[in-house]
Amino acid sequence: MAKTTFTRQELYDLVWSKPVSHIAKEYGFSDNGIRKICKKYNIPLPNSGYWSKLKFNKKVVKTKLPKQDDNPQISLEKTNPQLYAGDNPLSKLALRKKEILQAGLNITVPEQLSNPHHLIKSTKEYYKQVEIARKKGGWGHDVDSSKALSISVANNLYPRAFRFMDTLLKLIEKRGHKIECNKYNTKVIIKGQSYSIRLIEKSKRVKRETSYSYDTFDLEPTGNICLKIDHSYPIKEWSDGKIKKLEDRLVDILAWLEIKGEEDEQRSIENAIRQKKRDEEREIEEALQKQKDEELANFEGLFKSAERFQKSQYLRNFIQEFEDYAIKSKTLNPEKQEWINWAKEKADWYDPFIEREVPLLNDIDRDTLKPKKRSYW
Template identity: 35%
Template sequence: METIQLTRKELYELVWSTTLSKLTQQYAYTNDGIKKICKQFEIPMPDGSYWSKLKFNKKFKKEKLNPIFGGVDKIILTIREEGNLINVDQTPLTIRTKEIENDPKAPLTVPDKITKPDILTIQTQEFWKAAKNNRFYKDDKKITYPIRFDINNRERALRFMDTFTKLIRYRGHTFSKENIETGVLVDGIFVELDLREASKRVPAKPPYSGTELEATGEFIFKIGRYSGEKEWRDGVVKLEEILAKIVAKIEIYAQEQKKQEEASRLWRLQYDLEKKIEEEIKKRRNEEVEKFNRLVKLSEQYDKTLIIRQYIEAVQQKAINANNLTPEKQEWINWANDKADWVDPLINKPNDILDS
């Protein structure tokens, strides 16, 4: 949408020279939206009597604009496109609802009689006929409407769901089934549906005592499940009159679910990446600890080798000093040096007996 930039003074002159009704025709805001902008930028607005006094040339007091303002003196207003009734300051649900309502081709009117029934309408009628005398009858292969009603109100429920289905298809969505639940697929997101009749507890009919549930004829339409579910109930406004709002909510609900799934997917990717890095660090640490322990072990082994060699040398020197280096003593010295070479991690001389 096209926008325009104003200063506080320019907007001040505008709201004191143009009525709110005309401003909402020029700009894509509600009355409250324009009032909020003026409040945000500390711009005084005329009261209800101002325009009447102005019209009849009566005296009025025009509140002055305070030139001192702590914020940025820059106001961006969205210009209303011709024929576009959507206001940018409204909720996403209201905007989407109006978008659907303003579409002349959207099937929004529930007829008094179904013409050209949707395939799901036909399948539901066939299911009711087959299950008439068998309450345990089921057909998991076909999708039918999730209607839970007293037989007297089924016809209205069927007309509502037939129009609802045609609107859903017109909006580019499809119907699907997960397990035994029927729902709408919006951009790959399954939104569960349920249409039921409200009931109230009344005194049981004789000869029974206590209370029983009695159908009220009021419709309740529910989408989603658990904390994300949303219900609409017949009241002053019937469900048939808020089809656009229901479909708008389904689309927004699916968008929110998709965002949550994408956020969960990204979180899982990040979690897996951090877990992988953590495991790699742990693996490297373990490898480093293992190498260090091996170093300590080899160092201790080498230290033992030095002690053995010192001992062998001391034995040999003692024998020489005592002139007692016999062939037997020399044989032992040779044997001991051989074993020192076997222990020495720098030599690792093989030994058939000890290695085995």
């Protein structure tokens, strides 16, 4: 049995003993996977042409292993064939697929549908009612689709589609996630994140033979089914391939969805934290701006009060001069005395220290000497 755990020195000796492509095949890795591991642990690799020169006994240069304090244990555990070809075995996706495979779940789509999921039952009933409505001359639009999965394939593919979706739904729920179904779409709920899924039959464009001067095309069903994740970035889908059928991609689908849900949940948490911080900063800025506005308003009030005081003193000086002159010129009479009393009253009304009440001026703003704005509420 091949050794699967190495020190840096041991892995260095291994990659300089045979080509990386040979090591990759031996341990079930891709060439790139081995190179990434060596890069991670700062292990130099032979350059291109090294093995060719060595074969013909030409001079070669072997790069020394750089020294470092730690001495990690590096695993080259052979990957499961159901994992993506080319995945780094230490990647998040590969590790999640490994975890799912080791969970003891049934990841095989059966040849016959048995004990179907309740959404499979309701979906089959929906299509049955649609077919009945169409035979009666209708379109089936009025049939309740609130419990029907998003499946769009040819009639002959429905048994396969139901078996695939039944297995997928049961796997999703066994992993602790939820499925929601309404008249618009089918959603997988993972970590509070929602992803719309639909199963479709892929089509190809086929050129139509016409006499037109331009090309026209028809969409021709291919018989290949595809699971699509809608409204997701990046857009994701899994389809029948030349070697692998969609049924063989269940682990791929489940692992991708789980990682996507966790990453989006973390992103949502980080966004919420950033939004909270922005809200707090905005509240601080608004509170500071409010203080500034109040400070300026108070200063403007101070300035207006000082200005009013100065003007009220100016009025009093004028009134006093008028009274002194009337007395000196012996022209002070009841009419002038009445005016002097009236003027003093107005100076007291205008003076910010006194602000004497004058009923006829109750609606006048002392600062602007204009009518006060009325409130209608």
